[in-house]
Amino acid sequence: MMKNQNKENAFQNLQQMEQQNKLFNMDMERIQELMRKLEMQMKMEDLANKLEDMAKRENELQKNTDGQKKDSKELNKDQKDIQKDLKEALQKDMKEIDQMNNKQQRPEKTDDAAEMGKEADQNMDQSSDGLNKNDKQKASQSQGKAQQNLKQMASALKKMAAGMDAEQIDIDIKATRQILTNLIRFSFDQEKLMGKVKQTSASSPQYVGNTQEQNRLKTNARMMKDSLFALSKRVFQIAATVNKETSDLEANINNTINALEGRRLSEAVTRQQYAMTSANNLALLLNELLSNLMQSQAEASGEGQGKGKPKPGKGKGGSSPGQQMQDIITGQEQLGKGMKPGEGKQPGGGKQPGEKPGGK
The missing domain is CATH 1.20.120 (Four Helix Bundle (Hemerythrin (Met), subunit A))
Structure with missing residues (x-):
């Protein structure tokens, strides 16, 4: 029993190190992209x-x-x-x-x-x-x-x-809308599957179908992660949240599949709830980003006069060399400190597990 526990701990530690390396490389790529732009x-x-x-x-x-x-x-x-x-x-x-x-x-x-x-x-x-x-x-x-x-x-x-190219803002708006739609669809699909898992016994013929559906959602989540990473390289201010929530989402979906394959239903449902939380937190982030991007678009075309400017750190991102340099310095400081042990296991803060964007 002790040997199995040690093996499980070693496996989890290895997974965590791999995840930290992935996040480090993602941050480095973002910073290099931002430096080239600056x-x-x-x-x-x-x-x-x-x-x-x-x-x-x-x-x-x-x-x-x-x-x-x-x-x-x-x-x-x-x-x-x-x-x-x-x-x-x-x-x-x-x-x-x-x-x-x-x-x-x-x-x-x-x-x-x-x-x-x-x-x-x-x-x-x-x-x-x-x-x-x-x-x-x-x-x-x-x-x-x-x-x-x-x-x-x-x-x-x-x-x-100045980064006020209207075409680029329009591209970011379209990308944000598409990812936001996919996140909300994922959240509802995950909630529906969670209900099935609760009601399906481990010996039921339908049990295998639940695992297959979770694997389908895993594939969708991976595509959303790639899209979010591409967006976060252009809108650097969302990078930290994207890193954390996509890491949590991926980890909890993997843990869900492992739990389903091991017939540990209670653990599977818990991990599904955490996965939904990450998806919902990302949806909230993108909903706010979309609002700020649309405001930036209106201001760039002269329609936003009198409506005020986006809050610092919001909207298109990197609108001045000074702000972009501050982003780079902050990013390098975060890389220097490294990730805290245990990150990626489950979301911390944000909305409660399973709660929909906008409240339900």
């Missing part, structure tokens, strides 16, 4: 600031051109200096941004911004051509167009850097 975001903002400075210089050049304050040779030299800086920014900074972008899981659409830079360069060529011909009116018009190109490119880069 580096690209900061590079975009840096380039946008350079472009805004060039636009100011181009505006000053246009004023000097219109005001006849300098001769065409001096004006052309100023234009060439600005154009030299623009070419360097496009060839170096924009190229680095494209390389970073290609490493993102969901790359941003940078083609339009790059095209604006090319148009600015072309307009500067036309400005220089006008100044060479002493046609200051033509030069001034081209300088005005170059300013607009530079401002538009800077604005496009800042919008991407």
